[in-house]
Amino acid sequence: MTDCLFCKIVAGQIPTQMVFTDDQVVVFKDIHPKARVHLLVVPRTHIASLDELQSGHDGLVAHMMRLLPTLAKSQGLQDGFRTIINTGPGGGQEIAHLHIHLVGGGLLPGL
Numbered sequence: 001m002t003d004c005l006f007c008k009i010v011a012g013q014i015p016t017q018m019v020f021t022d023d024q025v026v027v028f029k030d031i032h033p034k035a036r037v038h039l040l041v042v043p044r045t046h047i048a049s050l051d052e053l054q055s056g057h058d059g060l061v062a063h064m065m066r067l068l069p070t071l072a073k074s075q076g077l078q079d080g081f082r083t084i085i086n087t088g089p090g091g092g093q094e095i096a097h098l099h100i101h102l103v104g105g106g107l108l109p110g111l
């Protein structure tokens with residue numbers, strides 16, 4: 001997707017504070033952090049949102065989920081963390097490339 005901001009970040013075309021990469025995902029710091037730690041876990045492949053997930057993505061989804069606690073601990077979040085996936089305009093999704101927010105550090109407000 002040539003016009004997708006997160007595809008450009010995946011391709012290394014936009015300077016980003018990268019925290020972790022592997023063959024399936026990139027993880028970088030949110031440009032407007034909502035807490036001491038605010039990371040975005042982004043698949044390398046362009047998937048617009050949860051609405052677009054297919055069974056062929058099951059391995060990727062499991063990989064992203066299992067990565068979260070490891071990432072949280074690597075950022076010093078020993079007590080826990082919050083994950084958020086916004087989907088579509090009704091869910092407040094601004095970037096149409098699937099991503100998981102990993103947020104923590106300090107007291108988070110209740111939902």
Ligand code: 5GP
Nearest residue numbers: 016028029030031032086092093094095096
């Ligand atoms: P969404 O609302 O789509 O779930 O979240 C998109 C997130 O991407 C927002 O928290 C926003 O701050 C972040 N963001 C938008 N543009 C950039 C950028 O160019 N670089 C980084 N690192 N984060 C961005």
Ligand code: ZN
Nearest residue numbers: 004007046097
């Ligand atoms: Zn994309």
